Structures are given as C-alpha cells and as structure tokens.
Amino acid sequence: MERLDEVIWVEKTSFVDELLDQELTVSPIPAGLEANVLKFCSPTDCAVLKIWNKASNPDVHFQHGLLAALRHRGIPVSTSYGWGHTPSRHKVLLTSCDGSPPSTVTSRHAKDFADLLLGLHQLSVRELDRALLKTYDFIPYFYPGIEEHQDIWAELLPLVAGSELKRNKLIHGDFNLGNILDNQGKYTIIDWTNAQLGDARYDLAWSSFLIHIYNGEMLASAFRNAYLSGSEFDTEEIRRFEAIACLRWLLLHRTADIPRTETTIHRVNEIIIGNKYLKNEIGGFP
Structure with missing residues (x-):
C-alpha cells in the first residue's frame, strides 16, 4: 500500500x-x-x-x-x-517524522542514549493510566517457541528463577540504536510495540547486549556504565540479565532472520565465554 x-x-x-x-x-x-x-x-x-x-x-x-x-x-x-x-x-x-538512526555513535552518544533509557525507567508508573501498563509472562513473551530448544531452555530457567524478576517499571522492550532517531542532536525513541510493565534490568541488559554485538564492547561499556551511574543497580546483577538477554538472541538467531555477520557471531561467542552465568557450549557456533 x-x-x-x-x-x-x-x-x-x-x-x-x-x-x-x-x-x-x-x-x-x-x-x-x-x-x-x-x-x-x-x-x-x-x-x-x-x-x-x-x-x-x-x-x-x-x-x-x-x-x-x-x-x-x-x-x-x-x-x-x-x-x-x-x-x-x-x-x-x-x-x-523525527529524523533517522544515528550514522555514527561515540561514547558521548552512548551516554546520551543511556540517559534516554534511564529517564524512561525513572518515570513513575503511578502517573500512567492502568490501560497503558500491559503485563505479560516473561518467558512466553520474549522467548516464544523456546520449548523446542531444550539447550537454551535449560540455561534460561535457572537464570530467570534466580533473578527475582520485577514488574515495576515501564520498559521499552527493544531499546536499540535502530529505535533511536537523531534530528540534529534531538533524539526520539521509536517502536513501542513491546512496551510493558517489566524489569528495568532486563531492558538495560538487552540494550547493552545489542550494542555490544553490533557496535562493540567499548560503546556497550560506556552505555552500561552511564546508566548504572544514575541507577541503584550493580554490575553483577546486570551481568546475569545480560546472560538472559544473550539466550534470547541465540533463540532469535535460530528462529528469525535477524542481522548477523561474522563479527556479530564472534562477539556473541566472546560474551558467552566471558559471562560466568553461561555455559561455553551454549552458542553452538563453529
């Protein structure tokens, strides 16, 4: 049309x-x-x-x-x-029409993007109409069809069980650099399809993971550290949630046509090896 x-x-x-x-x-x-x-x-x-x-x-x-x-x-x-x-x-x-995704991303931009996400998570949900606070079961929503992938399923269940998931913040659900528009330094967050009442730690971890595999560890660290400096979360609990995020990406890698290159796969492997909450063989990449 x-x-x-x-x-x-x-x-x-x-x-x-x-x-x-x-x-x-x-x-x-x-x-x-x-x-x-x-x-x-x-x-x-x-x-x-x-x-x-x-x-x-x-x-x-x-x-x-x-x-x-x-x-x-x-x-x-x-x-x-x-x-x-x-x-x-x-x-x-x-x-x-609010611009286009940023063509170049520096550590300063990463801090700006962290501030955007932190600002969303600091919004009091009490200010919003209850109809705008959708809730979903975490695993069925973010991991559809996971039952057919028993290796990922076996890794995910204990991680989620030990994370004490919360539903106390409005989360974007897919905050990534493709969903941020830049119009001469004025940023706009787009694509609210997955917005829901959820856990800000997961929202941060999914964003940090995506920046890491598509833009590099340096930018991911700048983004994560800038967010954490303004929040009550600590690095260790986010590392657990980044393992949870990694398992979601691995599932999508098997079931959907998501962006990936040799560099992407290499970075995912590095994350798996470096994250103590993940087993080294979970990726199954050559």
Whole structure:
C-alpha cells in the first residue's frame, strides 16, 4: 500500500486531514521484521506510516495512547497522528517524522542514549493510566517457541528463577540504536510495540547486549556504565540479565532472520565465554 488515503482510520487528528489535502510523495524507510514503513511528505510536512504484516498483531490503539501519555510527561517520543488499518486489515500507525538512526555513535552518544533509557525507567508508573501498563509472562513473551530448544531452555530457567524478576517499571522492550532517531542532536525513541510493565534490568541488559554485538564492547561499556551511574543497580546483577538477554538472541538467531555477520557471531561467542552465568557450549557456533 502506497496511498495514505486508502487507510481506514479508527482514530485520527486534524493533521491527517490536512496532510491528505496536499500532494504527497512517498518513500520507503528501512524497517524490522514485522512491519513496513513509508514516509509521506507534502511540501510543508512529513509523516511516517508503519504497516504491520498479518503475522503480527500489535495493539496499535495502545501505542497511540502510550505515545501521547509519554510525550505529556517529557519522554522524547514521536507524535501519533492516528491509527487504523489498510483495506486488507493490516494495522497501521501514523506518527511524526523525527529524523533517522544515528550514522555514527561515540561514547558521548552512548551516554546520551543511556540517559534516554534511564529517564524512561525513572518515570513513575503511578502517573500512567492502568490501560497503558500491559503485563505479560516473561518467558512466553520474549522467548516464544523456546520449548523446542531444550539447550537454551535449560540455561534460561535457572537464570530467570534466580533473578527475582520485577514488574515495576515501564520498559521499552527493544531499546536499540535502530529505535533511536537523531534530528540534529534531538533524539526520539521509536517502536513501542513491546512496551510493558517489566524489569528495568532486563531492558538495560538487552540494550547493552545489542550494542555490544553490533557496535562493540567499548560503546556497550560506556552505555552500561552511564546508566548504572544514575541507577541503584550493580554490575553483577546486570551481568546475569545480560546472560538472559544473550539466550534470547541465540533463540532469535535460530528462529528469525535477524542481522548477523561474522563479527556479530564472534562477539556473541566472546560474551558467552566471558559471562560466568553461561555455559561455553551454549552458542553452538563453529
């Protein structure tokens, strides 16, 4: 679908009507596994339409409301202009166009990104409507199909059991450098599909792990240390959660088409060898 006027809106702002009254150009934006993203531009404005495929079933109404609530509380997120579905029932969400993922990342940027995540976790969930605080069972949600991978399953269960998982913070669920947009130094956090009431330590560990394997240990350490300097967590408990995060990536490596290169695999192996909470043979890489 490449026409905005084909969307069947369930909820929309006046901005959508203003946009539709103008001549629009459309261009694709690189996206993840579950959705396509299109950028619609008029001579004066641009907006981004995310279109989920039928295999996924996101709660787009929830995301629309969450973005409004977070913006109201100073969290740097996109403005949601409306949501609905295509004629073929693919769910869609129209948001502001807030830049592009950072092209270069330094230790200073890593600290800025840590501050973004820390700011989210410091938000009092009491300020949010209960409908915006979704809860899920941790393992079924983040490790679907793990029962078919008994080696990962056997590693994961004792780690989760010993971690004293909490559900006391709003977490992003997939905070990574691809979900941060940069517009001349102004950052915006995008893709709130996995947002839920959860454990901030896991949110941090998943982010730190991804930065490590895709951007290197130095940036991951800068990110992790900057976050920890403003939190009550300690390095040892995050190391346990990074083991939990690593097991999730290993499962996705087997079951989904996630980004990976020889460098990525090498770094994952290094993490497995260096993390005392993981068995060296768990990766199964050559």
